[in-house]
Structures are given as C-alpha cells and as structure tokens.
Amino acid sequence: MNIPVSRFLLGGLLALSLAACQRAAEPAAGTTNTLSAAEGLDPNSYARTDQVRIRHISLDLAVDMTARTLSGSTDLHLDWLDDKARELALDTRALDIRGVEGLDGKAWRKLAYRLDAADPIHGSALRIAVDKPLPRVRIRYATRPEASGLQWLTPEMTASGKPFLFSQSQAIHARSWVPLQDTPGVRFTYDARIRTDKSLMALMSADNDPAAVRDGDYRFEMPQRIPSYLLAIAVGDVAFRPISARSGVWAEPSVVEAAAAEFADTEKMIQVAEALYGPYQWGRYDMLVLPASFPFGGMENPRLSFITPTVIVGDKSLTSLIAHELAHSWSGNLVTSASWKDIWLNEGFTSYVESRIVESVYGREKAEMENVIGQFGLAGEMKAMPAVDQKLALAPLTGRDPDEALSDVAYVKGQWFLMFLEQRFGRETFDAFLRHWFTTHAFTSTHSAEFERFLTVELLEKHPGKVSVGEVREWLHDPGIPSSARPATSTRFDAVDRAQADWLAGKVPAAGLDAAGWSTQERVRFLERMPDTLSAAQLAELDAAFAFTGTPNAEIAQRWYPLTVRSGYTDARPAIEAFLTQIGRRKLIMPTYEALAATDDGRAFARAVFAEAKPGYHPITVSSVTQALADPAPEAATP
Structure with a gap:
C-alpha cells in the first residue's frame, strides 16, 4: 500500500519461466492461520482466534448503485480450535444483520446472535451463539451507504459518466462490508458471486478473466489464502488492455490506453522480482486504475492492485508505485x-524490494x-x-x-x-x-x-x-535512526542542491538554471529543500521558469502548493482549488490542506474548497481533511 507523504515507488526485474510462475502455489499444510499463541489476540479485532478461525468465505452479494449498498449473504467455513467454545465473535461496522444460520449436518438452522454497542474505532462485535462447533455459518446482511470501506461514485465523478464502486479494506475496513474476523492474523480462501447492472463490470482480488463478458452476474475464486484487508471489490465501466501474457490493466475506457503505455514495464518488474525472490505465486498480476478519488497511491490487492491515476503522467517517472504494489506479492501478501x-514487515520489506526493482529496471x-x-x-x-x-x-x-x-x-x-x-x-x-x-x-x-x-x-x-x-x-x-545507519546519497541531488543554493543567493536566475533535463525526482528535491517561505517575486520567478502552478504532475504539486500557501502567494489559489477538487489521494492533498489550515483566511478558503470536493472524496480522506480543518483549540489562559 502506498501511504506516506514522502514515498516514491518504482519497479521491474529479470525472469524465471512464465509457466512456472503462472501456477498458483499451494499453501503448506497447517499454514492457514498463523497468529501464534505467544502473540496473543489482535487488540484491533473482536475475534477469538484462539477458539475458532475462518478458513474460507463464500460471498453472494447484489450491488445497488442507487441505494449505495451491497446486500446478500456470506458463508463462513470454520476451523474450531476449542471444542468447548460456544460463541463465534465477528467484526462488523455499520452492517444491517438480517439473520444468521448454522449448518448442522445437512440442514441449516437459525442461530441466536447479538450486536454489541459500536466502538468508534472497531465497530460492533457480532456474537453468534452455537451449541456445538458448526462447520459453516451463514449471515444475511446489507451494508450501509456510509460504509468506511466502500466508496460510491456518481456518474459525474467518473471519466466514463457511469457510477463506480471500489473498496478499501486496509487496515480494518473490511468489516464495514463483510462480517468476518478482521485481523491480518487470519488467512482464508474465498469465492464470490457478484450481481450488478449489466452495463458494469465487477472485479475482485481474485481470478478476474480478461475476456469476461458483461452479463451482470460475475463469479470469482481466490484459491490462495489471504488476510481480510486484501479482500477487494470494484464495479464500474472498465476495459482491459494486456501488457503480457500474465499482466494487464483495467481502467475506464478513456484512460486504459494511457495506463497500459505508462505501465508497460510491469512484466520486466515481475521477472526481476522473481529472479531475486522466487516465482510469482498468484497467477495473474493485473492493475485497476481507479478514479482520482482513490485515497491512496495503490493497494496491493492480490491479482488486482488498485492504482491511482495520478501516476499516469506520460513519462513513467512515477511508476515506482507499480513496483511497490507488485513487491507486495512477496512482502505483505505472501x-x-x-x-x-x-x-x-509488510511495508519496510516492500519498500526495500521496490528499490531493488527500480534499480534493476x-x-x-x-x-x-x-x-x-x-x-x-x-x-x-x-x-x-x-x-x-x-x-x-x-x-x-x-x-x-x-x-x-x-x-x-x-x-x-x-x-x-x-x-x-x-x-x-x-x-x-x-x-x-x-x-x-x-x-x-x-x-x-x-x-x-x-x-x-x-x-x-x-x-x-x-x-x-x-x-x-x-x-x-x-x-x-529503539526510537529514532540508529547510529549504524548509512544515509542514502545521490550525486544528481548534489547538483540540484548547488543549483538551488546559487538561485537563492541570487547568483543565477531561475530561467538560467540548467534544469531542462531534470527528472520529477530532481524537481521534487529542488522544492523540498526550499526555505519555509519565499517572497512573491521569487515564487513568480520560479513559476515563470518551471510552470509549477497548474502542473499535471501531482508529486510536484503537493510540494509547490504548500510553499505558495505558507508564503502568501494567492496567485496559485485557483490552481489549488482545481487540484484539491480533482484529486482525492490523501498523500497528495493533505500537505496543502494542512498549510491552509494554519491561518484563518486559509482555513476559510480550504473549507469552501472542501465543501465542493467532499462528495468525491473517500471516507478515509474526508476524515483526514475534517480533522485538519477543525478549529484550533483555544489557548490556555495564563494564570
């Protein structure tokens, strides 16, 4: 997953045989769920994984784009570790539970259940009473429009002019659209039937068929065991373009060609990772380019990484994000x-593998x-x-x-x-x-x-x-960075730093800097190490030389716009408004919102922009911006 404000992500590597890596590896016996007794129970889940664990989920859901709900049922196949346990505790958040049944022999029978009061972080425990360990439990339920793990986009919010749905289950948002044990310590396989409007395609973190026909009734299987945060669904007007025999891109029709061209190095990346760390064990590696409201850079859903469109800039300069999400196929997913x-253990390893892929490709x-x-x-x-x-x-x-x-x-x-x-x-x-x-x-x-x-x-x-x-x-x-750490260095950044120093000292005008060949990363370095504020004249000079205001490169924009806000450069405000209303990726927009929130005038401007942009933001992004724009706490009175 791509979250931190400072991360750049890239990718690619050399190959083993295609046939070998297309075969799905069978998990070793006994490795279904491996949260050890020594580790104890996950404090972010109500599940009693010391008593019972889910080993397989069967979903049967109907998608209602108008009502913004998923409704239907889930069958949980269970492994009971404690024969004396008489309760199945599941994680839920704002789900409408319509009934619970258990499979007893060959017959289903109703089970008593209750929903605990909701916790603001963890939601509600669904407690199902059993009189003996049952192999399967079926829960009939529906999601609510405000589900934290789902985003529903109206036709006006998409490039295709058709509605769009996508999920974001990490960290503990899967419980808002499926009642389950929402902890990464439990792994399960799953199958699903998803029914939608016939004009839309449904996809999941499973065996998506590039040649699937749009008929409104889609079936999926995920044969490898995954944790709950990798459960994913998307429904929208999307088309497919292949990159290689085992990789391709799904995206809205107006975006798919550009996305396939931008991500053309994906097969190289897979091959390099395989040469280093062993065969790719998930069958296909496809990517779904989501609408711009997706709150993150990417999400490593196995077999179908979710990708932000903000990395499609025409020069592959931001495709490190693809390397990062691909690297998760070993570190995080596997x-x-x-x-x-x-x-x-997920993200540090993945960032390391990402860097190795970038270096090779x-x-x-x-x-x-x-x-x-x-x-x-x-x-x-x-x-x-x-x-x-x-x-x-x-x-x-x-x-x-x-x-x-x-x-x-x-x-x-x-x-x-x-x-x-x-x-x-x-x-x-x-x-x-x-x-x-x-x-x-x-x-x-x-x-x-x-x-x-x-x-x-x-x-x-x-x-x-x-x-x-x-x-x-x-x-x-220990906190901090150990003294044994060797900082990363870059000779190209040394040259950028010298150029910046010369400009700040007035030795060279911005237009005279030898920057025509600078990469995105060099321009980021140039902006990141600027003083906290510059004069209006300096900002105007930089704008004239580099055209930072209105840049289509969001990595540049997320550094430039906060600098203009801190410096009182209001000429950039129309472009800031466009930037904040067109993109919902948290990493990119939060620095600007936070800079605006530092003053009364900036906060008022930001709130007006937020009111316009909010319908297109994911609930996770809405929460972050709301918190950033809250009125500052009053200063304590001096005694």
Missing part, C-alpha cells in the same frame, strides 16, 4: 504481518534519488512523532486506530534497516536470506519476534561479526 503493530541513480527522498520525508515526520511510534516493532495498538501505524517509520525506517543488513552482509548473502524468508514463511502471518529469531539463526549466527544482536535490537525496538 508473508503478512500478523497484527498491525508489525506493519513494517531504471538504474541505480533513480533508486538512489528515491531513497534520499524517502529518508528526507522520514526525518521530517519524526520531528513531530512521539518516540513510542518511532520503533519498528510497535507495542500492541490497544485502543488505537491501526491506520496510525502506517507512517514513514514502517516504510522508510523498515527499508533502511534492510539496506543496513544488505550493506553489512553483502548483497549476494542478503538476497539469499530474503528469498529464504519469503519461501519459508509463504502464505503465513508472522510477527517481529519471528523475524528477529530467523535473522539471528540464518544470518547473525552463520556470519558472525557482521552485525551484533544489540544493533538489531536498536533498529527494531
């Missing part, structure tokens, strides 16, 4: 953190630049972050929203830790270790303690004197 406190210079950008963003984020949240292995997120764990610490510090290990042990040794980690733990959910144990046995003890136990513990369990 080997998953068992609870949200260890999310770095696009060159070391590009990978170096993106690593510098990432570490610069991490340093800025850590300045305002409590020490307890600066650790990779977090404490259990009891009473906290697990979305809070998705910070640059998980992504960038996690990647930096793996880069440190690579530097100490050597790339050849570390590559073999990482491949062994993915192979050994495939289709399981694990935790930081297991990685620490595995690292000690497979690297530290086999190669003594390279890295100490104390250094590992400092990376995992």
Whole structure:
C-alpha cells in the first residue's frame, strides 16, 4: 500500500519461466492461520482466534448503485480450535444483520446472535451463539451507504459518466462490508458471486478473466489464502488492455490506453522480482486504475492492485508505485504481518524490494534519488512523532486506530534497516536470506519476534561479526535512526542542491538554471529543500521558469502548493482549488490542506474548497481533511 507523504515507488526485474510462475502455489499444510499463541489476540479485532478461525468465505452479494449498498449473504467455513467454545465473535461496522444460520449436518438452522454497542474505532462485535462447533455459518446482511470501506461514485465523478464502486479494506475496513474476523492474523480462501447492472463490470482480488463478458452476474475464486484487508471489490465501466501474457490493466475506457503505455514495464518488474525472490505465486498480476478519488497511491490487492491515476503522467517517472504494489506479492501478501503493530514487515520489506526493482529496471541513480527522498520525508515526520511510534516493532495498538501505524517509520525506517543488513552482509548473502524468508514463511502471518529469531539463526549466527544482536535490537525496538545507519546519497541531488543554493543567493536566475533535463525526482528535491517561505517575486520567478502552478504532475504539486500557501502567494489559489477538487489521494492533498489550515483566511478558503470536493472524496480522506480543518483549540489562559 502506498501511504506516506514522502514515498516514491518504482519497479521491474529479470525472469524465471512464465509457466512456472503462472501456477498458483499451494499453501503448506497447517499454514492457514498463523497468529501464534505467544502473540496473543489482535487488540484491533473482536475475534477469538484462539477458539475458532475462518478458513474460507463464500460471498453472494447484489450491488445497488442507487441505494449505495451491497446486500446478500456470506458463508463462513470454520476451523474450531476449542471444542468447548460456544460463541463465534465477528467484526462488523455499520452492517444491517438480517439473520444468521448454522449448518448442522445437512440442514441449516437459525442461530441466536447479538450486536454489541459500536466502538468508534472497531465497530460492533457480532456474537453468534452455537451449541456445538458448526462447520459453516451463514449471515444475511446489507451494508450501509456510509460504509468506511466502500466508496460510491456518481456518474459525474467518473471519466466514463457511469457510477463506480471500489473498496478499501486496509487496515480494518473490511468489516464495514463483510462480517468476518478482521485481523491480518487470519488467512482464508474465498469465492464470490457478484450481481450488478449489466452495463458494469465487477472485479475482485481474485481470478478476474480478461475476456469476461458483461452479463451482470460475475463469479470469482481466490484459491490462495489471504488476510481480510486484501479482500477487494470494484464495479464500474472498465476495459482491459494486456501488457503480457500474465499482466494487464483495467481502467475506464478513456484512460486504459494511457495506463497500459505508462505501465508497460510491469512484466520486466515481475521477472526481476522473481529472479531475486522466487516465482510469482498468484497467477495473474493485473492493475485497476481507479478514479482520482482513490485515497491512496495503490493497494496491493492480490491479482488486482488498485492504482491511482495520478501516476499516469506520460513519462513513467512515477511508476515506482507499480513496483511497490507488485513487491507486495512477496512482502505483505505472501508473508503478512500478523497484527498491525508489525506493519513494517509488510511495508519496510516492500519498500526495500521496490528499490531493488527500480534499480534493476531504471538504474541505480533513480533508486538512489528515491531513497534520499524517502529518508528526507522520514526525518521530517519524526520531528513531530512521539518516540513510542518511532520503533519498528510497535507495542500492541490497544485502543488505537491501526491506520496510525502506517507512517514513514514502517516504510522508510523498515527499508533502511534492510539496506543496513544488505550493506553489512553483502548483497549476494542478503538476497539469499530474503528469498529464504519469503519461501519459508509463504502464505503465513508472522510477527517481529519471528523475524528477529530467523535473522539471528540464518544470518547473525552463520556470519558472525557482521552485525551484533544489540544493533538489531536498536533498529527494531529503539526510537529514532540508529547510529549504524548509512544515509542514502545521490550525486544528481548534489547538483540540484548547488543549483538551488546559487538561485537563492541570487547568483543565477531561475530561467538560467540548467534544469531542462531534470527528472520529477530532481524537481521534487529542488522544492523540498526550499526555505519555509519565499517572497512573491521569487515564487513568480520560479513559476515563470518551471510552470509549477497548474502542473499535471501531482508529486510536484503537493510540494509547490504548500510553499505558495505558507508564503502568501494567492496567485496559485485557483490552481489549488482545481487540484484539491480533482484529486482525492490523501498523500497528495493533505500537505496543502494542512498549510491552509494554519491561518484563518486559509482555513476559510480550504473549507469552501472542501465543501465542493467532499462528495468525491473517500471516507478515509474526508476524515483526514475534517480533522485538519477543525478549529484550533483555544489557548490556555495564563494564570
């Protein structure tokens, strides 16, 4: 998943045989659900995974685009670990439960149930009473229009002029559209029947058929075990374009050709990742380009990554995001953190793999630049972050929203830790270790303690004197960045820094800078290291030379517009309004909203823009912007 404000994501790699990697690997026996007893129960789920666990889900849902609801049933196939357990506790959020049945022998019978009072973070526990362990439970239900894990777009909000639905289940939003055990510590297979208007195509994180006929009745199977946050659905007017025999792009018809051209390197990326970390084990790797209201850069739903259209800029400069979501096919999807406190096992590993893909496909210079950008963003984020949240292995997120764990610490510090290990042990040794980690733990959910144990046995003890136990513990369990960290460097950024210094000192006008060949990353560096404010004349000079205001490149816009706001450069406001109303990706718009919220005038302008943009924002984005634009707390009176 692409969340942090500072991340750039890229991709590609070399190949094993296509036939081998198209075969879906069978999970090893006993690896269905692997949240260990030592780890305890997930504090972000009501599920008693020590008593019973879901092993398969069968969905049968009708999509009502007008009412903005999914309605139907789900069958939960259960593994009972405790024969004496007499309750099945499931996670829900704002679901209308219409009935519960259990399969007893060959007959279904009604079961008593109750919904607990709703918690603002975790929703309501659905508690189903059983008189003995039952192999299957069926729940009839409907979602509500305000479901936090679903976004319903009206025809006016899409390029095709037809309604669109998509889900976002991470971190704990799956419970808003399916009653289930909403924890990454439980893995299950699933099948689904989805009924829609015949003019629309339904897709899921499953075996989507590129040649499927639009008939309004779609069936899916996901044979590999996944955690709940990777359960995904989308319904809309989309077309398909192939990239290779096992990869392609789904998008609205007016976008699909540009998307296929932008993501043409995807097969190269798959091949490189396979050469490093083993065969791709999910069958197909397709991408769905969502409307611009998608709140994130990407979401690594297996077999069908969700992708923001903001990375389609015509020059492949932002396709690192594809490398990131693809990398999740090994780190996150194949080997998953068992609870949200260890999310770095997903995102730190993925950011490291992403960088290796970028280096192989696009060159070391590009990978170096993106690593510098990432570490610069991490340093800025850590300045305002409590020490307890600066650790990779977090404490259990009891009473906290697990979305809070998705910070640059998980992504960038996690990647930096793996880069440190690579530097100490050597790339050849570390590559073999990482491949062994993915192979050994495939289709399981694990935790930081297991990685620490595995690292000690497979690297530290086999190669003594390279890295100490104390250094590992400092990376995992201490706040901040360890002294053993080697910062990323970029010679191309050194040249950008010199050019910026010359311009700020008045030695060279903006139009005289040798910047014609600068990449997106170099322009980002140029803007990121500017002073907090510039004069109106300086901003106008930069605008004349670089045309930053109104740029179609959202990575540039998210750095430029906050600078103009802090500097009082109101000439950019019309472009800011257009930017904030056309894009719903949180990473890109939040810096500008936060800058505007710093003054009364800016906050008033931002609220007016937000009122216009809100219908097209995802509920997650709406929550973030609402919080940012809240009235500041009154200052405490001086005694």
